[in-house]
Amino acid sequence: MKGFIISSLSALVLTAVSTSAVHAQQTAYNPAVSENASSNVARITPVDLVNAAYRGQLENQGIPSYNDFHLAYRARQINAYALVKSAIQSNLLPSLVLNDQSYINAVATQLDVFRYE
Known part of the structure; x- marks a missing residue:
């Protein structure tokens, strides 16, 4: 039972961290940087x-x-x-x-x- 609780908490923490990283990338989007990058592509x-x-x-x-x-x-x-x-x-x-x-x-x-x- 103790192992199940620890693995569940670990999965919950990993989910929270990955969700935060996705939201951080979305708020850091800069269209000017994106425009410059596409000009070379x-x-x-x-x-x-x-x-x-x-x-x-x-x-x-x-x-x-x-x-x-x-x-x-x-x-x-x-x-x-x-x-x-x-x-x-x-x-x-x-x-x-x-x-x-x-x-x-x-x-x-x-x-x-x-x-x-």
């Missing part, structure tokens, strides 16, 4: 972004596809910044990429290469 390359836009994956954000994509770029109706912003709205990129000038420049370079294809 799921990042579409500039080449893939331009190709996705060309194939129509950003049409819901007002980016035309196929031949209209070429025409809009030549007429300066779309640019690298617009593509990045549209990709963020489509959840293809995290919002922090909008502040990454090297990424935007790489998209612009890819757009220039794509224009001559």
Whole structure:
């Protein structure tokens, strides 16, 4: 009987400790830290972004596809910044990429290469 009481109390203490740890993790959640962590994880390359836009994956954000994509770029109706912003709205990129000038420049370079294809 004494062993049963001790094992029951041990199980009760372990349950209480693990429940406290779960609640502590929930209250310590910081969206800013989570946003920073995700910016390094799921990042579409500039080449893939331009190709996705060309194939129509950003049409819901007002980016035309196929031949209209070429025409809009030549007429300066779309640019690298617009593509990045549209990709963020489509959840293809995290919002922090909008502040990454090297990424935007790489998209612009890819757009220039794509224009001559």
